Amino acid sequence: SQQGEEDPQALSIQEGENATMNCSYKTSINNLQWYRQNSGRGLVHLILIRSNEREKHSGRLRVTLDTSKKSSSLLITASRAADTASYFCATAPANAGGTSYGKLTFGQGTILTVHP
Amino acid sequence: DGGITQSPKYLFRKEGQNVTLSCEQNLNHDAMYWYRQDPGQGLRLIYYSQIVNDFQKGDIAEGYSVSREKKESFPLTVTSAQKNPTAFYLCASSPANRLNTEAFFGQGTRLTVV
Numbered sequence: 001s002q003q004g005e006e007d008p009q010a011l012s013i014q015e016g017e018n019a020t021m022n023c024s025y026k027t028s029i030n031n032l033q034w035y036r037q038n039s040g041r042g043l044v045h046l047i048l049i050r051s052n053e054r055e056k057h058s059g060r061l062r063v064t065l066d067t068s069k070k071s072s073s074l075l076i077t078a079s080r081a082a083d084t085a086s087y088f089c090a091t092a093p094a095n096a097g098g099t100s101y102g103k104l105t106f107g108q109g110t111i112l113t114v115h116p
Numbered sequence: 117d118g119g120i121t122q123s124p125k126y127l128f129r130k131e132g133q134n135v136t137l138s139c140e141q142n143l144n145h146d147a148m149y150w151y152r153q154d155p156g157q158g159l160r161l162i163y164y165s166q167i168v169n170d171f172q173k174g175d176i177a178e179g180y181s182v183s184r185e186k187k188e189s190f191p192l193t194v195t196s197a198q199k200n201p202t203a204f205y206l207c208a209s210s211p212a213n214r215l216n217t218e219a220f221f222g223q224g225t226r227l228t229v230v
Contacts, residue, residue, distance in 0.1 A: 031216050042120075042206055042221035043159075050216055088158060092215075103174075104219060106151075106158040 006089060006107040014115050019076040021110040023089030024069075030092045032065055032072050033104065037086045046074075046087075051094065081116045119143065122207050122222035128230050129194065129201065137192045137225045139207035146212035148190035149219065152176060153204040162205075165190055166212045194227060202229050 007022045023032070031050045035043040049056045049065045049072065056063045062075040076083055090104040120141040129135045139148065147166050151159035161174030165184040179198025184190055190209075194201045204226050208219040 033218060035221075040204075040224070040226070042122075042223045043208075043219075044221070045218040048216060048218055090159075090219075103149075103161065103164060105161070108156075108158040 006087075006110045008110060009108070010111045010113070012113045012115065013079055015079060015081055017079055017114075019079050019083070019112055019114070021074045021087055021112070023072045023074070023107050025072075025089075025091050025105075025107075026070065027091075028094035029067075030094045032063075033090045033092070034061075034063060034072075034074050035088045035090060035106075037088065037109070039085075043088065076112075079112075079114045081114050084112060084114050086111050120207055120209055120220055120222035122205075122225050124225060125223065127225055127227045129227060130230060132196045134193055134195050135227065137194070137205055137207075137227070139190045139192065139222060140188055141190075141207075141209045141220075141222075142188060143209055143220060144187075145209035145220070146187065147210045148184070149208040149210075150174075150180070150182065150190070150192045151206045151208065153206060153224075159206060162192065201227055203227060 005024045031048050033048045034046045037043045047058045047063050049063050060077045065072045086109045088109045089107045123138045149164040150162040153159050160176050162180050163174055163182040165171035168187050171182050171184050181193045204224050206224050207222045210217050210219045
């Protein structure tokens with residue numbers, strides 16, 4: 001079953017604008033990760049935020065996590081045409097042990113289009 | 117270069133045939149995973165393995181089989197029992213038994229039933 005629900009499903013913006021994508025999940029997590037996928041390619045890891053963290057930055061990326069609301073957001077600032085891709089959130093379960101380490105559950109993704 | 121290699125990139129299967137998708141990694145990761153992605157959808161876990169000679173079913177294992185005879189390799193067989201196999205298949209790996217670790221993905225195999 002899908003753990004994460006992402007919103008919006010698609011986002012279209014102009015170069016230079018900021019893009020915000022949201023992810024909600026249902027069960028307790030150890031961490032939440034964001035991945036990027038260019039069309040027809042594999043996923044590339046962007047950023048990981050632990051359950052005891054509230055905000056994390058990496059370059060033009062800013063991720064927030066609200067465990068009380070079971071939600072996260074990914075902000076891409078000053079977007080570029082090269083940021084055009086699908087973005088997925090993925091959650092790692094809390095209390096994972098043994099064979100559950102690293103077992104991620106993915107959302108359905110947000111398709112971001114950045115127009116030059 | 118270190119990474120995960122999936123082959124072939126495109127694969128065509130006739131009805132009733134079994135096909136095997138290859139996944140090889142040289143990252144020295146213990147854990148490996150197979151995901152299925154349908155158009156406009158997220159990834160769903162098929163099988164995963166935390167150690168050689170051991171693997172567990174994911175959320176959609178029916179119609180698939182795997183083996184893990186070597187640390188570097190985790191092939192996926194799509195059997196004739198899988199009724200709707202057309203999809204994009206992604207293999208991933210990560211260090212096992214570690215919290216807060218990312219997954220590394222291959223470039224995927226697109227399987228089409230003809």
